[in-house]
Amino acid sequence: MGGVITAVALVAFAGIYVRALMFTPIERFQGPAQKIFYVHAPVAWAALLAFLVTGILSLLYLIMRDRKLDTIAAASAEVGVAFAVVMLTTGPLWGKPVWGTWWSWDARLTSTLFIFLLFVGYQVLRGALHDPEIRARFSAVMGVMALVLVPFIHVTVYWFRTLHPEPVLMKPERPSLPGVMLVTLLSSVAVCTLLYVGFLLMRYSLAVLRDIREEEMVDGIS
């Protein structure tokens, strides 16, 4: 199931790029560099979605204590790392020609960097705990804390910047999009969401298989 969805999403993603490159006009101010936007923004959306899913499932795990919730949360976090890496690499590639700098400490950029770091911390914590029950509980605590933290980081950076003069060269605001570009963007968002679901399902079935093998090994020892 996950494999089929992923395959469909990947083909659709190629289609998005044909549309973006061939049938969507070149943006007047940003030039061809703006084309990366059609992967950057949707991927950022998928990373954020993955983060929200991990956080909410962590909270639900602490209430309901269903192992399945923990497995999905972990799968979502892992898929989220992949999306966050793509987001954090495509962002600077776009930023350099358009803003004139690879990186800017804008609220959105900083928050997403922290989302990536929190995802990695979550994975590191999981990797260091061997008992599946403890791992599920502790990572759920981490997931809930991270979910509460990110709005705080956003506000902090936003205030930090607004207290300083606005930069002239780097303008984080994007221009409002004309219709053709908007259609390309929105279809790309849909495809990335599908890709996220596909990855998540694949990752989840892998985790289920791994759990079964772990249990078999434990049974074999005892």
Add this chain to the structure above:
Amino acid sequence: MSWLPVSSAATLQAIIAIASKDLLVEQRTKTAFFSSLVFAILVLTVLYFARDKTSVGDLDLAPGALWVTFTFAGMLGLNRAFVLERENRAMDGVRLTPATPTAIFLGKVVGSLVFVGTVELVSLPVFILFYDVPIWRELPILILVIALATMGFVSVGTLFASMVVRTRFSEVMLPVLMLPFLFPPVVAAVQLTRGILAHRPLSEYSGWLSLLAAFVIIFSTFSLFLFEAILEE
């Protein structure tokens, strides 16, 4: 619900018992205290020289230096509170007492607050001396900021320390998990300290004070409630 104190007197007693136990262990060896203090002084010294003195003045550098020092020195102390319990599985003993998870958490928080607070209290005059900051009149408000930020720092830190102590690399893991959570309070505290050192009126930076207070309230509450999930076996 089990996290609600059975009786507030018993809870208070348990909090004091746990905090004083931790502090007594520390008072007998004083290793962690002196290490953290020396570490704080070293960081303040290194940061003083980590700049171009002609373009970055003492007062520009001071707020950041103070909070980086407090953050790192505090982290050394936080790990200690649970590493203590790891040896001989002492945590099982603590759990066997009638103390509720709430009391254990608050006891640990109080113990770490006293520890980190003492380190800060001793390194603050060193900071004032090293960075030559004219601060005496604004000292009460600076101490309020330090108290608030330390409170947030210690409650989040206690939660994370209680988790990472169960892993093999707790010393490395604690900063990795915890530093993202220190970002809002430390940035707010630096901004507040900057305003205080520049003798600006409080109204100019009251936003940061609210952010810091909101962080402390929200994260202390979350840490308190989530701690129970860490403790259960």
